[in-house]
Amino acid sequence: MQTRLVEYFLALEREGHFARAAAHCNVSQPTLSAGIVTLETQLGKRLIRRDRKYAGLTAEGEAILPWARQLVAAAEALGQAAETARGPLKGELRLGAIPAAMPAIGCLVAAMQARHPGLNVSIRALTSRQIERDLAAFELDAGLTYLDFEPPAHALSVPLYVERTMLVSAVDGVAVPDPLDWAGLAILPLCLLHQGMQNRRILDARLAERGLALRPLVTADSYVALLGLVQQGRLCSIIPDSHATLLDGLSWARTHAMPQADEGSRVGVIVSDSAPMGPLAQAVLGVARELRLPQGFRTG
Amino acid sequence: MQTRLVEYFLALEREGHFARAAAHCNVSQPTLSAGIVTLETQLGKRLIRRDRKYAGLTAEGEAILPWARQLVAAAEALGQAAETARGPLKGELRLGAIPAAMPAIGCLVAAMQARHPGLNVSIRALTSRQIERDLAAFELDAGLTYLDFEPPAHALSVPLYVERTMLVSAVDGVAVPDPLDWAGLAILPLCLLHQGMQNRRILDARLAERGLALRPLVTADSYVALLGLVQQGRLCSIIPDSHATLLDGLSWARTHAMPQADEGSRVGVIVSDSAPMGPLAQAVLGVARELRLPQGFRTG
DNA sequence: TATGCCTTATAGAGCATAGCTATCAAGGGA
DNA sequence: TCCCTTGATAGCTATGCTCTATAAGGCATA
Numbered sequence: 174m175q176t177r178l179v180e181y182f183l184a185l186e187r188e189g190h191f192a193r194a195a196a197h198c199n200v201s202q203p204t205l206s207a208g209i210v211t212l213e214t215q216l217g218k219r220l221i222r223r224d225r226k227y228a229g230l231t232a233e234g235e236a237i238l239p240w241a242r243q244l245v246a247a248a249e250a251l252g253q254a255a256e257t258a259r260g261p262l263k264g265e266l267r268l269g270a271i272p273a274a275m276p277a278i279g280c281l282v283a284a285m286q287a288r289h290p291g292l293n294v295s296i297r298a299l300t301s302r303q304i305e306r307d308l309a310a311f312e313l314d315a316g317l318t319y320l321d322f323e324p325p326a327h328a329l330s331v332p333l334y335v336e337r338t339m340l341v342s343a344v345d346g347v348a349v350p351d352p353l354d355w356a357g358l359a360i361l362p363l364c365l366l367h368q369g370m371q372n373r374r375i376l377d378a379r380l381a382e383r384g385l386a387l388r389p390l391v392t393a394d395s396y397v398a399l400l401g402l403v404q405q406g407r408l409c410s411i412i413p414d415s416h417a418t419l420l421d422g423l424s425w426a427r428t429h430a431m432p433q434a435d436e437g438s439r440v441g442v443i444v445s446d447s448a449p450m451g452p453l454a455q456a457v458l459g460v461a462r463e464l465r466l467p468q469g470f471r472t473g
Numbered sequence: 474m475q476t477r478l479v480e481y482f483l484a485l486e487r488e489g490h491f492a493r494a495a496a497h498c499n500v501s502q503p504t505l506s507a508g509i510v511t512l513e514t515q516l517g518k519r520l521i522r523r524d525r526k527y528a529g530l531t532a533e534g535e536a537i538l539p540w541a542r543q544l545v546a547a548a549e550a551l552g553q554a555a556e557t558a559r560g561p562l563k564g565e566l567r568l569g570a571i572p573a574a575m576p577a578i579g580c581l582v583a584a585m586q587a588r589h590p591g592l593n594v595s596i597r598a599l600t601s602r603q604i605e606r607d608l609a610a611f612e613l614d615a616g617l618t619y620l621d622f623e624p625p626a627h628a629l630s631v632p633l634y635v636e637r638t639m640l641v642s643a644v645d646g647v648a649v650p651d652p653l654d655w656a657g658l659a660i661l662p663l664c665l666l667h668q669g670m671q672n673r674r675i676l677d678a679r680l681a682e683r684g685l686a687l688r689p690l691v692t693a694d695s696y697v698a699l700l701g702l703v704q705q706g707r708l709c710s711i712i713p714d715s716h717a718t719l720l721d722g723l724s725w726a727r728t729h730a731m732p733q734a735d736e737g738s739r740v741g742v743i744v745s746d747s748a749p750m751g752p753l754a755q756a757v758l759g760v761a762r763e764l765r766l767p768q769g770f771r772t773g
Numbered sequence: 774t775a776t777g778c779c780t781t782a783t784a785g786a787g788c789a790t791a792g793c794t795a796t797c798a799a800g801g802g803a
Numbered sequence: 804t805c806c807c808t809t810g811a812t813a814g815c816t817a818t819g820c821t822c823t824a825t826a827a828g829g830c831a832t833a
Contacts, residue, residue, distance in 0.1 A: 176476065177820090179551070191781060204821055206782065211819090216555035225829055226780055233558035239749040240554045244547040251479070251540040255516035258533035309748065327748045447747055448609065448627045449539035477791085491810060504792055506811065511790085525799060526809055776833080783826070790818085797812070803805085 176248045178212040179241045181205045182220060186238065189227055239310075246311035250451040257452050262289040266453050268296045269304040270317035272395055273336060273372050273413045274440050277470060278317055281333075281442070284460045298395075301371045308445045315457040319371060320439040329450075331461040332441035334470035336413045338376065340429040341420065346406035355383050355432045364391035364402040364410050375438060376411060400426075415440075417469055437471070476548045478512040479541045481505050482520060486538065489527055539610075546611035550751040557752050562589040566753050568596050569604040570617035572695055573636060573672050573713045574740050577770060578617055581633075581742070584760045598695075601671045608745045615757040619671060620739045629750075631761040632741035634770035636713045638676065640729040641720065646706035655683050655732045664691035664702040664710050675738060676711060700726075715740075717769055737771070 184194040185205065195205035213220050220234035221227065230238070256263055266285065270278045275298065282294050299307065304316035305325040320330050340358070342349050350357045359380065365387065366373040373392075380387055390408060393399055399410040404425055411431070420426045442461040444454035466472070484494040485505070495505035513520050520534035521527065530538070556563050566585065570578050575598065582594050599607065604616035605625035620630050640658070642649050650657045659680065665687065666673040673692075680687055690708060693699055699710040704725055711731070720726045742761040744754035766772070 175820095192779095200820095201822060202780090203782075203823085207820080210782090216552065218555050218558060220555075223781075225827095233555060236558040237551055237554045240547065240551040240751075243749060244544070244551050247540065247544040247547040251537055251544050252516065254537045254540045255518050255520075255533060258518060258536040445748070448745070449543060451540075475791095492808095500791090501793060502810075503794085503812080507791075510811095523810080525801095774833100777831090779828105779830085781827085781829105784824085785822100787820105787822080789820080792817080793815085795813085797810105799809085799811100801806100801808085803807100 175212075176245060178208045178215075179244050181208040182212055182234075183238075183241055183245060185209060185221065185227070186230060186234075189229075191227060242311045246451075249311075250449075253452045261291050262452060262456055263291040264453075265293045265295055266457070267312065267314045268294060268317065268457075269299040269307055269313045269315075270296060271301050271304070271319065271371065271440075272298050272366075273415065274317045275396075276413075276415045276419060277333060277440070277466060280466055281317065281457075281461065281464060284464050285457065288460055289456060300369070304443075308443070311445070314451065314453040315442055315444045317440065317442055319375075320441045320443070322371060322375065322438070325443065327446045328443045329446045329454075329458065330441050330443040331458055332439045332472075333461060333464060334415070334440055334466050334472055335437035336415055336440050337437045337471070338411050338431055339414050339417070340409055340411055340431060341400070341403055342409040342427050342429065343403055343406040344425050344427050346403070347409060349409060349427075349429050351429065353429055353432050355380060355385055358432055359385045359387055362408050363387060363389040364393065364399050364408045365389040366396075366399070367392045367394055370394065372413070415470055475512075475515075476545060478508045478515075479544050481508040482512055482534075483538075483541055483545060485509060485521065485527070486530060486534075489529075491527060542611045546751075549611075550749075553752045561591050562752060562756055563591040564753075565593045565595055566757070567612065567614045568594060568617065568757075569599040569607055569613045569615075570596060571601050571604070571619065571671065571740075572598050572666075573715070574617045575696075576713075576715045576719060577633060577740070577766060580766055581617065581757075581761065581764060584764050585757065588760055589756060600669070604743075608743070611745070614751065614753040615742055615744045617740065617742055619675075620741045620743070622671060622675065622738070625743065627746045628743045629746045629754075629758065630741050630743040631758055632739045632772075633761060633764060634715070634740055634766055634772055635737035636715055636740050637737045637771070638711050638731055639714050639717065640709055640711055640731060641700070641703055642709040642727050642729065643703055643706040644725050644727050646703070647709060649709060649727075649729050651729065653729055653732050655680060655685055658732055659685045659687055662708050663687060663689040664693065664699050664708045665689040666696075666699070667692045667694055670694065672713070715770055 181194065181198055184197045185191065188194040188197060191206055192202045195202040198205060209221060218233040219231050222229050222231050253264060268278065278296060285294065286292055301318045304313065304318050307313040308316055308325065308328065320332055340349060340353065347362055349361065377387065391402055396412050396416055399412060402408050403410050417428065420428065442457055444458060481494065481498055484497045485491065488494040488497060491506055492502045495502040498505060509521060518533040519531050522529050522531050553564060568578065578596060585594065586592055601618045604613065604618050607613040608616055608625065608628065620632055640649065640653065647662055649661065677687065691702055696712050696716055699712060702708050703710050717728065720728065742757055744758060
């Protein structure tokens with residue numbers, strides 16, 4: 174069983190295109206094409222549906238997909254383990270983080286690189302569900318996400334901090350009642366994350382408990398976009414307090430406590446709980462356990 | 474990364490001998506020797522300590538051992554998944570079972586082969602600790618063992634039956650008091666399993682709670698050996714009631730209830746809980762869940 | 774209808790590598 | 804000293820992966 178051929182298969186599944194998959198694997202198109210045929214011959218099944226162009230996987234192809242991913246992940250882990258049997262880690266650490274946790278990721282990455290200077294880090298902003306999915310598909314080494322809501326199966330986690338939310342408005346913008354109650358919040362002109370995003374789902378759930386619903390005038394998928402909207406003065410937004418550090422120097426922004434000191438949402442590092450655990454995952458968990466976040470991140 | 478070379482490495486680690494490892498891999502000794510060198514070159518580390526003969530693994534070799542096992546297990550699982558994407562399983566199912574559970578393994582295997590006619594099954598009698606170790610090393614697909622004592626981590630289980638023990642003696646052998654109490658048990662001439670075996674540890678623990686200890690005159694590692702000793706008439710033994718079915722036709726044997734209806738020990742199937750779960754493990758769990766054991770195996 | 778492009782498969786050559794047999798070198802024991 | 808065990812080396816063969824070049828089928832457009 175050639176790991177290389179399985180990589181061809183996975184690249185083809187990702188790209189949906191022979192030539193692009195070949196380029197991604199740094200081989201020629203005929204090489205990848207022949208490699209797929211070889212793999213199909215060795216396994217005794219057709220994996221790809223073709224009618225003059227790529228047309229998805231066969232049922233057998235879909236069936237072996239998880240095992241193919243595990244195989245290349247295992248090969249990768251073996252190389253990592255050999256390279257780092259002693260001494261610092263090398264290679265690339267693939268991190269996924271929810272947007273709300275982005276302010277914290279700098280601390281985590283800095284701590285990782287302090288411990289392992291040769292390590293490259295690749296950060297992707299993802300939804301919590303994408304993080305879960307990509308961890309299972311071995312396309313991420315670790316994730317930074319919520320620990321309490323719909324926690325993924327087969328995952329180990331280390332809590333880092335508790336996120337609370339706050340309302341932010343422009344100094345010369347809409348008037349925010351003080352103190353703010355839930356009903357008052359619901360009638361404010363708001364811009365929020367898209368409805369599918371977990372942070373938004375949590376917020377919606379809190380209001381739904383009280384029979385209220387938010388009707389944001391604008392939705393976006395990034396807090397930077399929300400802050401840009403707030404800066405215009407016409408809207409308010411609700412953002413995690415971890416972003417407060419980013420707002421410290423902003424003269425135009427004003428923050429308000431949310432209607433009720435909510436219990437907060439635990440945010441932490443998760444890795445796939447496979448046996449044995451890869452060296453990268455081990456390292457991330459180890460660093461996360463010892464991590465001390467700066468002021469502005471509450472731990473309980 | 475060549476799966477083949479990693480198999481060479483694992484075979485060498487198991488056999489501790491280049492030529493034997495090569496024979497086990499169905500290749501010549503120089504081939505395996507060169508394969509190890511190639512693997513060491515690709516990984517950039519020496520894996521084997523050599524001074525004119527095999528002298529164990531280096532630290533790096535030990536470090537990558539779990540990942541090497543996972544890699545070949547993943548390759549194996551990929552082949553299995555492709556072969557059995559639809560239709561019955563093929564290949565070899567490697568089962569480990571504690572001696573006490575051997576009478577039940579026939580039912581499990583029969584049910585597996587009824588569902589998957591092409592499946593070969595290889596059964597090994599092992600201690601519960603060996604089962605746990607070999608599952609982690611991907612050298613077993615499933616185990617039949619105790620579920621309640623020192624359950625292994627990273628394992629999924631399905632309970633099958635509850636094992637209770639009974640005393641067995643020869644009809645014309647030593648007199649057994651009726652009813653039997655713990656103190657009376659302790660002074661009987663007994664033959665039992667070796668002290669390290671888990672069934673024996675459980676029994677010893679039960680007596681230790683009452684300040685008693687068994688001093689068997691003979692110990693063995695198989696119930697057949699114990700029954701042979703009992704047949705001589707001089708000794709009694711304590712065996713699981715699952716063996717009662719085997720004694721049904723024996724005129725020379727007499728069974729006695731143990732001093733106290735003990736709570737019994739749950740026995741069931743365990744598989745390694747890795748993601749994704751191999752097709753063999755899935756099949757064993759599925760069959761075990763639907764398995765109906767015959768009379769003589771209590772389920773609660 | 775003809776042309777051109779996009780996509781995948783095929784052909785043939787070159788090279789790397791894994792396999793074999795035969796043999797050698799270094800210890801260890803009789 | 805001789806012989807056996809153990810692993811490494813040499814030389815050769817065969818397999819097979821990779822490349823470039825090209826063919827073939829479909830689709831859009833002139």
